[in-house]
Structure formats: C-alpha cells, structure tokens
Amino acid sequence: MARYLPVFHALSVMVVLFALAMLAPLAVSLLYEDGARRAYEHALLVTLASGSLLWLGTRKSSAELRPRDGFLLVALVWTVLPVFAALPLLDQLPGLSFTEAYFESVSGLTTTGATALSGLDFLPPSINFWRALLVWLGGMGVVVLAVAVLPLLGVGGRQILKAETPGPMKESKLAQRIIETAKGLWLVYALITLACILAMKTAGMSWFDAVVHGLSTLGLGAFSTHDSSFGYFNSPAIEAVAIFFMVVAGLNFGTHFLAFRKLSFTPFRADPESGAYIAVLALSVLGIAWYLSANEVYPSFWTALRHSAFNVVSIATTAGFSSTDFGKWPVFAPVWMLFLCCFVTCSGSTGGGIRMIRAELMVRQAVRELQRILHPRAHVSVKLSGQPVENNIIFAVLAFMLMYGGSVIVLTMLLAASGLDIISAFTAITACINNTGPGLGEVGPGKTYATLSDFQTWVCIAAMLLGRLELFALLVIFTPGFWRR
Amino acid sequence: MKILILGAGQVGSTVAESLVSEANDITVVDVDATRLRNLQDRLDLRTVLGSASHPSVLVDAGIEDCDLVIAVTQSDETNLVACRIAQQLFNVPTRIARLRATDYLTNERVLGPECFDVDLAICPEQVLTDYIVKLIEFPEALQVLEFAHGKVSLVAVRAVQGGPLVGSQLKELRRHIPSVDARIAAIFRGDSPIQPEGDTVVEAGDEVFCLAASQDIRQVMRELRRMDQPVKRVMIAGGGNIGLRLAVAIEREYSIKIIEYSKKRCELLSSRLDKALVLQGDVTDEALLDGEDVAGMDLFVAVTNDDENNIMACLLAKRMGARRVVALINRRSYVDLLQAGQIDIAISPAQATIGTLLAHVRRGHITQVHSLRRGVTEALEAVVHGDRDSCRCIGRRIEEIDLPKGASIAALVRGDKVIMAHHDTVVQADDHLIVFVTDKKLLPKVEKLFEVSAGFV
Numbered sequence: 001m002a003r004y005l006p007v008f009h010a011l012s013v014m015v016v017l018f019a020l021a022m023l024a025p026l027a028v029s030l031l032y033e034d035g036a037r038r039a040y041e042h043a044l045l046v047t048l049a050s051g052s053l054l055w056l057g058t059r060k061s062s063a064e065l066r067p068r069d070g071f072l073l074v075a076l077v078w079t080v081l082p083v084f085a086a087l088p089l090l091d092q093l094p095g096l097s098f099t100e101a102y103f104e105s106v107s108g109l110t111t112t113g114a115t116a117l118s119g120l121d122f123l124p125p126s127i128n129f130w131r132a133l134l135v136w137l138g139g140m141g142v143v144v145l146a147v148a149v150l151p152l153l154g155v156g157g158r159q160i161l162k163a164e165t166p167g168p169m170k171e172s173k174l175a176q177r178i179i180e181t182a183k184g185l186w187l188v189y190a191l192i193t194l195a196c197i198l199a200m201k202t203a204g205m206s207w208f209d210a211v212v213h214g215l216s217t218l219g220l221g222a223f224s225t226h227d228s229s230f231g232y233f234n235s236p237a238i239e240a241v242a243i244f245f246m247v248v249a250g251l252n253f254g255t256h257f258l259a260f261r262k263l264s265f266t267p268f269r270a271d272p273e274s275g276a277y278i279a280v281l282a283l284s285v286l287g288i289a290w291y292l293s294a295n296e297v298y299p300s301f302w303t304a305l306r307h308s309a310f311n312v313v314s315i316a317t318t319a320g321f322s323s324t325d326f327g328k329w330p331v332f333a334p335v336w337m338l339f340l341c342c343f344v345t346c347s348g349s350t351g352g353g354i355r356m357i358r359a360e361l362m363v364r365q366a367v368r369e370l371q372r373i374l375h376p377r378a379h380v381s382v383k384l385s386g387q388p389v390e391n392n393i394i395f396a397v398l399a400f401m402l403m404y405g406g407s408v409i410v411l412t413m414l415l416a417a418s419g420l421d422i423i424s425a426f427t428a429i430t431a432c433i434n435n436t437g438p439g440l441g442e443v444g445p446g447k448t449y450a451t452l453s454d455f456q457t458w459v460c461i462a463a464m465l466l467g468r469l470e471l472f473a474l475l476v477i478f479t480p481g482f483w484r485r
Numbered sequence: 486m487k488i489l490i491l492g493a494g495q496v497g498s499t500v501a502e503s504l505v506s507e508a509n510d511i512t513v514v515d516v517d518a519t520r521l522r523n524l525q526d527r528l529d530l531r532t533v534l535g536s537a538s539h540p541s542v543l544v545d546a547g548i549e550d551c552d553l554v555i556a557v558t559q560s561d562e563t564n565l566v567a568c569r570i571a572q573q574l575f576n577v578p579t580r581i582a583r584l585r586a587t588d589y590l591t592n593e594r595v596l597g598p599e600c601f602d603v604d605l606a607i608c609p610e611q612v613l614t615d616y617i618v619k620l621i622e623f624p625e626a627l628q629v630l631e632f633a634h635g636k637v638s639l640v641a642v643r644a645v646q647g648g649p650l651v652g653s654q655l656k657e658l659r660r661h662i663p664s665v666d667a668r669i670a671a672i673f674r675g676d677s678p679i680q681p682e683g684d685t686v687v688e689a690g691d692e693v694f695c696l697a698a699s700q701d702i703r704q705v706m707r708e709l710r711r712m713d714q715p716v717k718r719v720m721i722a723g724g725g726n727i728g729l730r731l732a733v734a735i736e737r738e739y740s741i742k743i744i745e746y747s748k749k750r751c752e753l754l755s756s757r758l759d760k761a762l763v764l765q766g767d768v769t770d771e772a773l774l775d776g777e778d779v780a781g782m783d784l785f786v787a788v789t790n791d792d793e794n795n796i797m798a799c800l801l802a803k804r805m806g807a808r809r810v811v812a813l814i815n816r817r818s819y820v821d822l823l824q825a826g827q828i829d830i831a832i833s834p835a836q837a838t839i840g841t842l843l844a845h846v847r848r849g850h851i852t853q854v855h856s857l858r859r860g861v862t863e864a865l866e867a868v869v870h871g872d873r874d875s876c877r878c879i880g881r882r883i884e885e886i887d888l889p890k891g892a893s894i895a896a897l898v899r900g901d902k903v904i905m906a907h908h909d910t911v912v913q914a915d916d917h918l919i920v921f922v923t924d925k926k927l928l929p930k931v932e933k934l935f936e937v938s939a940g941f942v
Contacts (some may be wrong), residue, residue, distance in 0.1 A: 063555070077710040170886040371762075374833060375764060375776075375777065376776075377764045377765050377766050377773060377776075377777075378762055378763060378764050378765075379748075379752060379754070379755040379764070379765050380755055380763070381752070381755040381756045383759070386759070387756075387758035388752075388755070413537075
C-alpha cells in the first residue's frame with residue numbers, strides 16, 4: 001500500500017483545492033440569498049476535513065510520483081471529486097438519490113452535460129452556478145489531462161505527434177512540467193471564458209445567465225439555467241456568440257496557447273486537426289440546413305440554417321446545448337449530429353470522442369491500404385502535418401478504435417438488457433462516451449436522464465468516465481499487470 | 486594559377502581534368518591513396534595524402550601561395566572548415582566549396598565572412614536536378630541552358646523531318662517567325678561543327694543550338710521539329726540524392742513514380758515526398774516496370790549511382806514503351822557510345838556540374854561556363870568592364886572584335902534587354918556577352934578578349 005501513498009497525497013491536495021472551489025457557489029448563494037448557504041458550508045467542511053485527513057495521513061511519503069501512478073491519480077480524481085461535488089446537490093434537492101446526484105456531478109466534471117434534473121429554472125441560482133462551475137473545472141482538468149498528462153503517460157491523441165512538445169516548458173521533472181504547462185493553458189482558458197461571458201452579456205443575457213452559460217460553453221458541457229436550454233432566449237445574437245465559443249472550445253488549447261503567445265493564426269494552419277474540424281462542421285451545418293428546408297421542417301432556409309448551425313455545432317463539438325427539440329427533426333439529422341460528436345473535436349480541447357486526429361489517421365491508413373492493393377511494391381507513409389507517423393502509433397490508434405467500438409456495443413447491450421429501447425440505449429451511450437449530453441428517444445434533448453433506473457445510470461456514469469479518460473487511461477488500471485511490481 | 490583541389494572523388498577528378506589542360510599548377514588532396522595514384526597516372530598534377538581540413542596537410546599541399554582552393558570532399562563540414570582555414574590562416578583569395586545540405590546553401594550568413602567565408606558554393610546534385618527539370622519542361626530539347634539569370638536560353642535540338650525550317654536555309658527563320666529575335670548559334674552534323682551562315686541548309690538529324698530570349702524559346706524549337714505532347718508522367722529510377730531532389734522539385738506538377746532498392750531509403754523517400762509514389766524494387770526488374778506501367782511514361786529518368794544500371798534500366802524502359810529515356814552516366818566512354826542511340830539523352834554529371842566552377846577559375850569576367858556536347862564545346866557568359874581603351878570589346882561593332890574562327894558572339898544582355906548579336910551591334914560597358922566556342926582549344930584566346938588591361942583598376 002505504501003507504494004500508492006504519493007498518489008493519495010496528490011489526491012488529498014486536489015480534494016483540498018476542490019473544497020476551496022466551493023467558496024464560489026457559497027458566495028453566489030450569499031449574494032442571491034437563495035437559502036442554500038448551509039449546503040455549501042456543510043459540503044465545504046466535509047470536503048476540507050477529508051482532504052486534510054488524507055493529507056496528514058500521507059504526508060510522510062516523500063517519494064516522487066512515477067509516470068505509472070499518473071493513471072491511478074487521474075482515475076481517482078475523476079471518481080472521488082464527484083462524490084464531494086454531489087453533497088450540495090443532495091442537500092438542496094431532497095428527492096434526489098445519491099446515484100442521480102453522483103451522475104449529475106460526474107456529468108459536470110467530465111464536461112458531458114447530461115442532466116438528471118428538471119425544473120432548472122426554479123433551482124436556487126447557486127446550485128445552477130455550482131453545476132456550471134463543475135463543467136468549467138472539469139474542462140480545465142481535461143485540457144491539462146489531454147495536453148500535458150496523457151502524452152507523458154503515452155496515451156491520448158496528442159502523442160501521435162511525438163516530436164511536438166505539448167506545452168511551453170521542458171522541465172525534467174514530471175510534476176513540474178505538468179504544472180508549468182497547466183499554468184499557461186489555464187490562463188488561456190480563463191481569458192477565453194471571460195471573453196465568452198462578456199460576449200454573452202453583450203448579446204443580451206443577464207449577468208447570471210452569461211456567467212453560467214459562459215462557464216459551461218467553454219467546458220463543452222451543456223448545463224443551463226433553463227429547461228429549454230438556449231431555446232429560452234430565442235435570440236440569434238446569443239446563439240451566434242455561443243456557436244463561436246463552442247467552436248473555439250473544440251479546438252486544441254495547446255494551439256490556442258501558441259496562437260496567443262505568437263499573436264498570430266499560423267499555429268492553427270500548422271495544426272493537423274483545425275482545418276478538417278472547421279471543414280466538417282461547416283459542411284454539416286449547411287447540409288443539415290438544406291436537408292431541413294428540403295423536408296419543410298422550417299418555412300425558410302435561413303431559419304433552418306439558424307437552427308442547424310446552433311444544434312449541429314452544439315452536438316458535434318460535444319457541448320450538448322439545444323435551441324429547439326432536434327429530436328423531432330427527421331431522423332437523419334439528429335443521427336448525423338450524434339455521428340459527428342464521435343470524432344469531430346480536436347485533441348486537447350474540452351470536447352470528447354475519438355478526436356479528429358485519430359479519425360484523420362484512420363482515413364489515411366485506409367487510403368494507404370487501398371494504394372498498397374494497387375501498387376504492391378509501394379512504400380506509402382501516413383503523414384500528419386507533413387510528418388510521417390510511425391506504424392506502432394497507427395496500431396495504437398487502431399486498438400483505440402476497436403476498444404471504443406467494443407465499449408459502445410457492450411454498454412449499449414447492458415442498457416438494452418436492462419429494458420431500455422435500443423434507440424435510447426444506443427444514443428445514451430453514444431452521448432455519454434463522447435461526453436456530449438443529450439441523446440435521442442428517452443434521453444432526447446427535451447428530456448432528462450432521470451427516467452433511467454439506478455443500474456442504467458451507473459452504466460452511463462461508466463461510459464462518461466471511460467470516454468473522458470480516453471479509454472486506455474482508465475482500462476489500464478483494471479489490468480492485473482498494473483498492480484504488480 | 487596555383488589551384489588546390491580537396492577531394493579526389495567524382496567532382497574533384499573532373500575538375501582536375503578540365504583545369505590541367507588549361508596550364509594550371511594543380512595539387513589534389515585526398516585520404517584515399519589509390520584514388521590519388523589513379524589520378525596521378527592520368528594527369529600531370531601533384532597529390533598529397535591526408536585529411537583536407539588539417540592545416541599541416543594543407544601546408545604540405547602548398548596552400549601558402551595558392552590562388553584558389555576548391556573543396557569538393559564528400560563531407561560538407563570538411564569543405565566548410567577547409568575554406569575557413571584557407572581564408573583565416575593562409576589568406577587564399579578565392580575559396581569554392583561543394584555543399585550538399587540545403588540548410589547551409591540557403592543561409593547566407595553561413596557562407597558569409599563572419600562564418601565560413603566561402604566565395605562560391607556549388608551543389609552538383611542541385612545543378613543536375615535543374616538540368617533534368619529543364620528537360621522535362623522542354624521534352625524536345627537535348628539540353629537547355631540559361632544565361633543572365635534566366636533571361637536568355639540556349640537549347641540544343643535535334644532537327645527532325647517535318648519541322649518548318651528543316652530543309653530550308655537559315656535566313657528563312659526570320660520570315661517564319663518575324664516577331665521573334667532568335668539566333669542559330671551552331672550546328673553539328675555528325676560530329677563536325679558547321680559555321681551557321683544565312684544560306685546554310687538545316688538537315689534532319691542535325692544538332693542545332695538556338696539562342697533566344699527565354700519566353701520565345703518554344704517558338705524557335707517548333708521550327709525545327711514537331712512539338713511533342715507535354716510531359717505528364719515521369720518515372721524516376723533511383724531514389725538517391727538526385728532522385729529525391731528531382732522528385733521534390735517536380736512532384737507538384739507531374740505524376741511521379743520513383744523506384745528505389747533500399748527499404749530504408751524508401752521509408753525516407755515516402756516521408757519526404759507528398760504526392761510521388763515510392764516503389765521498392767530493382768530498377769531493372771521487368772515485372773515491376775511492367776506492373777507500374779512503364780509504357781505509359783512520358784519520361785523515364787535513371788539516376789542511380791551505377792552507370793550500368795542506369796543504362797540497362799533505360800534500355801529496358803525504352804523497349805517496354807517509355808516515350809523518352811534519360812540516363813545519368815559518369816563514364817565518358819559510355820556517353821559517347823550511347824548518345825543518339827536508343828537512349829534519348831545521356832547526362833554526364835561531371836560535365837553538367839563543373840560549369841559554374843570553371844567560370845570562377847577562368848580569368849576575365851566570365852560569369853557562366855556551360856559545357857556542351859560532352860565538353861567539346863563551350864558556351865560562356867562574360868561581362869565586359871572598363872571603357873574603349875582598357876577593353877578590347879567595348880565601343881566596337883561585333884564585326885570589329887577580333888574573335889578567333891570557331892568562336893562567335895551570339896547575343897548580348899543589356900540591363901533587362903536581350904539583344905541578338907548582328908554584325909553591326911555595338912558593345913557597351915557592363916553588357917553580358919554570350920559567346921559560343923565550338924572548340925575548347927580556342928578558349929584562352931577568347932578569354933583574353935574580355936580581360937581588362939592592366940591600366941584599369
């Protein structure tokens with residue numbers, strides 16, 4: 001057990017920091033006098049106490065974190081913190097079971113945005129703020145996880161470009177490098193969030209709505225203050241602002257960081273993902289708009305374009321907001337949107353799914369196989385940004401795709417076996433493993449995950465965690481070899 | 486002139502060979518004793534065994550009173566260091582280095598006085614690549630040369646029955662294409678040169694050298710033969726330095742297949758090339774050539790570092806139906822055997838590459854020297870400086886200039902203007918003259934003409 005002391009020590013620090021984050025909703029509660037003050041005080045005390053006890057218990061370990069410990073730490077952070085995050089929800093919403101509360105907070109911290117709550121408009125403001133803050137903090141963790149941590153552990157999309165140093169720093173020690181990289185990324189993340197909040201306020205939201213939606217837009221989770229999400233505002237200006245920032249949040253924050261530092265757009269041009277990401281989004285928005293107006297869902301093309309733009313971008317980038325009940329659209333449109341959310345977002349963004357970089361690699365690998373059939377003696381290399389990609393990385397990506405497909409099938413079967421209809425089961429898993437939020441059918445945009453049974457909810461929780469930790473980082477913990485010396 | 490040549494490889498020995506005949510005092514340095522012995526057996530020069538960048542070796546070779554260092558060893562770094570040492574320690578006035586890496590070549594400060602201080606950097610692979618690219622652009626030409634920064638081009642074309650000018654007198658050219666000012670600089674029939682006059686009749690099979698402003702060159706060539714289809718598909722045999730450079734240079738415009746034997750090299754090729762198709766195999770493998778449709782190729786270029794392989798691959802490709810085949814051949818005897826045979830063009834790397842280098846060695850203000858017809862003939866570009874008194878050309882009409890028979894001034898470049906030389910054209914100061922010399926023996930006399938007399942500083 002002593003081997004894992006450094007892991008728990010690091011975890012204790014995270015728990016204490018997380019307790020401090022609860023001061024924010026406490027302040028909001030005081031400001032709005034919504035009567036939820038008690039809930040945060042209790043939660044804060046419990047969290048702080050647990051964190052401190054753990055810290056005291058593990059403080060004797062002075063060992064350095066080993067790269068392999070990173071897997072365990074990451075998994076623990078994303079499973080333990082939601083327990084504390086659920087405390088205020090349990091306190092304030094008497095009818096809520098622990099399963100639902102845990103689902104809600106996992107959904108927040110994995111930036112999924114699937115909710116089990118309804119009647120959002122009548123919740124205490126501080127609860128809505130707390131949910132959005134969870135998404136934002138989750139996004140922060142995800143960005144650092146994807147850009148700084150996972151590449152060091154040898155999994156995740158970005159290790160494909162080995163030569164690229166993800167962050168600005170090249171310190172020798174693992175922890176130090178992560179911290180330095182994280183600082184730069186978080187600054188960018190915070191600046192963009194601030195810009196988003198201000199833009200939403202300017203576009204016509206109230207300050208409170210702007211803050212909540214700004215936080216959850218950047219995290220690409222879909223927690224809103226209203227049951228009808230962005231449909232509540234019914235304002236093209238607000239939707240335009242949201243579209244822009246969802247697209248921004250779906251790009252690699254490492255690239256944002258470089259662009260900020262150089263004050264130029266060249267990093268995006270050099271980035272292998274950005275171009276394909278924007279192209280797929282733009283084509284899909286136009287295609288769906290045309291499809292909707294051709295099927296006379298909306299009276300004019302422009303109305304169709306407005307709804308298509310918002311909902312397609314929102315689902316494809318795995319945010320999951322909606323401006324209308326797209327579940328009622330002819331079935332091709334929502335299915336296409338859910339298909340997009342599987343692969344569109346860039347690695348190092350707050351989105352989820354396979355990531356564009358892996359999708360591009362797979363397409364190129366397929367082209368390579370075709371060429372090999374035509375020219376048996378040909379040497380074709382798969383390239384990203386002009387750099388050849390080694391075969392073992394292609395194999396790793398293939399394995400990832402296989403695991404991804406396998407996970408979707410197994411989890412869907414579990415839901416179906418527990419009595420859910422197959423459309424709801426499949427879309428719920430797709431939406432959860434890609435950290436998108438709404439699916440179709442029982443879990444469609446107009447509905448919530450509250451109708452699921454406890455077992456089904458836990459399956460969805462597992463899907464969200466699997467997707468967020470890019471499968472391998474979580475699954476490796478369940479291999480016997482991981483626990484052996 | 487005292488010349489020190491560092492490196493007795495392909496380039497080094499060719500340079501030595503061309504310079505030895507021009508009455509220079511030459512010393513060659515190399516680490517390989519056999520190479521040096523071979524060279525000494527053939528040519529009248531001195532050799533020193535040792536590393537070309539070691540000062541003691543250089544002193545042995547007589548660097549202290551030498552006028553020119555030509556560093557052409559295999560290693561870029563040795564060449565650079567030798568040039569620096571030659572400048573700093575021994576004050577050698579002119580230093581020439583052969584450099585392969587583009588990184589050195591593109592960075593001016595590396596070659597500048599604060600760094601390695603190289604007067605002229607030559608890259609034989611690049612020169613050859615440019616040569617072949619030109620041949621792809623002008624598939625009808627045997628050779629394409631550029632003067633005055635590309636303003637003037639000289640092409641060698643084989644006259645073919647059916648060209649409008651073939652079978653008629655040269656003065657007809659003016660009537661055929663009145664808008665173009667072109668000039669037939671020389672004609673070779675069989676192996677002997679014919680001095681082109683107005684009433685010379687062009688026969689099919691003649692090798693005709695025409696000079697014109699670069700944008701007009703296609704029109705002139707059309708007079709001598711039917712134009713071929715433009716090249717679209719190219720197969721490169723051999724993925725070495727030249728093959729790779731060539732593929733990189735043209736893969737955007739043409740469809741390229743490149744064959745390379747070494748698997749490792751194939752990996753490198755496929756990582757450096759975006760569009761070209763890299764094939765692993767033997768360049769003389771009939772099944773591979775057939776499978777990759779060599780019959781549909783507009784051009785087949787063999788650029789492996791093995792003469793026999795290149796020749797065989799080209800012969801095979803030609804027989805299998807490739808439209809035009811080009812082989813890189815180092816041995817001069819092979820070149821003479823093959824030209825005008827089944828292989829359409831034989832390129833001699835040594836002859837193609839040493840032109841720029843020779844220009845630097847020559848006296849006078851000669852800026853370009855191109856070897857034509859395997860080095861028998863030369864075309865050179867000279868800048869005339871001074872005034873009517875100090876230079877024997879300036880202020881005189883072309884007919885007044887005392888050129889030896891067999892040499893002719895073909896064109897002048899004045900600023901941005903290209904002027905075809907007529908008997909009454911007057912040469913001005915700072916003109917670039919393009920001179921055609923049918924026999925290399927006349928060179929010293931020609932060079933003398935462009936020298937500025939001692940009174941002029």
